[in-house]
Amino acid sequence: MTTPTTRPIGRPRAVTEQAILDAALRLMDTGGATSVSVRGIAAQVGIAPNAVYTYFPNKAAVLRALVERFLGEVNHDRFADRQVPWRERVKALAVELRERLVAHPGAVHLLLGGPMDGPNAMMLRESLSEVLADAGASPDDAARASYVLLVYVLGAIALEVAELDHPATAPTERERVATRRAAIDSISTQSYPRTTESAATVAKYYTTEQFLWGLDRVLDGLDAHT
Amino acid sequence: MTTPTTRPIGRPRAVTEQAILDAALRLMDTGGATSVSVRGIAAQVGIAPNAVYTYFPNKAAVLRALVERFLGEVNHDRFADRQVPWRERVKALAVELRERLVAHPGAVHLLLGGPMDGPNAMMLRESLSEVLADAGASPDDAARASYVLLVYVLGAIALEVAELDHPATAPTERERVATRRAAIDSISTQSYPRTTESAATVAKYYTTEQFLWGLDRVLDGLDAHT
DNA sequence: ACATGATATGTACGCTGTACAGAAACATGT
DNA sequence: ACATGTTTCTGTACAGCGTACATATCATGT
Secondary structure, eight states: OOOOOOOSSSOSSSSSSHHHHHHHHHHHHHHHHGGGHHHHHHHHHHHHGGGGTOOOOOOHHHHHHHHHHHHTTTOOOHOOOOOOHHHHHHHHHHHHHHHHHHSSSHHHHHHHHOOSOOHHHHHHHHHHHHHHHTOOOOHHHHHHHHHHHHHHHHHEEEEEHHHHTTTOOOSSSHHHHHHHHHHHTOOOOOOHHHHHHHHHHHHTSHHHHHHHHHHHHHHHHHHHHH | OOOOOOOOOOOOOOOOOOHHHHHHHHHHHHOGGGOOHHHHHHHTTTTGGGGGEEEOOOOOHHHHHHHHHHOOOOOOHHHHHSSSHHHHHHHHHHHHHHHHHHHHHHHHHHHHSSSEEEEEHHHHHHHHHHHHHHTTOOOHHHHHHHHHHHHHHHHHHHHHHHHHHTTTSSSHHHHHHHHHHHHHHOOOOTTHHHHHHHHHHTTTTSSSSHHHHHHHHHHHHHHHHO
């Protein structure tokens, strides 16, 4: 089943594409998206900066490949299991996607920086459509609902990482809520009466609970339509 | 009501902050987000590159100010009108936000690149909460629903501009759909059966109609919950 | 006229992505 | 064993970036 792997001629490669992607991800996780540089990657894997260009045509391609690998790692198992109720299946995917992406905030901007036309991105929508078809939706409705769900999930993730982006990622969810709460309490009650009135709730934006609350509302709306 | 404007001492400023923001926006619209440079801005307004730092502490501050100005330009009129049914009010805001942002694709990544904590961003959520409160939601539900709506609207915009990002913005919606349709028709029917089956619908992702379809579903879900 | 003080400029540093030419390492044919 | 061909790696270089520093410029208050 493995590719015949015709022995390559010429000087053997010093590293692998995967090693380069690993290095890029490591840099992104430690220093943020801005500190991913071709020179940094090359230094990590131990080659000259321009040697990276034998593996990828340019830096953008490295980042695209990183995103693709990322999407390829999502576990479709729980998601494809027809025994599980369809809403649970959707939630499983949403939660998994959110966990994975929030763990690597820099990757989110990369994902939203270009079209989702890679094979793994396509597969994601494909699987999503399948669940919705299992739920009884027509092909068209399944496609439209997939869009809505993807928009919600990615939108929520985007807003979330935008929030915790710069201050070097607060550790626990509890602490992040406390930080947000403090920030809200420090703003003008006069200017933003509604926000301050529901400060406790607004502070809990970007928690798993709020994420799922919204997802449930979205699913309700999609469900009622069918 | 105008500020007393104590005559400033020292050398008078050669340009204004607004002129700098205008230049930045112009660069972003013509050459994409990557071609916004401090040197480019300075050249446009006719000052030396480092003179920009008299108006803003660094490049990031320029971009933040640009986003803030953007959000300040959204028209809250139709939106604040209590005569109009609340769903229409929400839709009016969503459509306006989408139109404005899609017209300047580069600004979207800026908006999602940092926390939405500027005064105009706060005001947006404030207004949104107000509409939902008018619709009869409790303060907490209004806050949570605001989150969901903002996530949907910004998520949809983000995915949309991600799509039309690189190929220099296809002109009309009709043409963009055709382009997408062609792209879908060229992929493997075997690998992506659901996508190809509903090709016509998937091609219409990122149209106003699909945007509103999803918004209606989201509103349905939020409505049913109250 | 002169000092004051904000603003503009000239220059420079370190960093970026990446193009180009040449050296190095391997498989193969003789 | 040796030359050849093919691929990859390295050295060097360039243009562009954000921005820090010292200095020149300009309007004002005395």
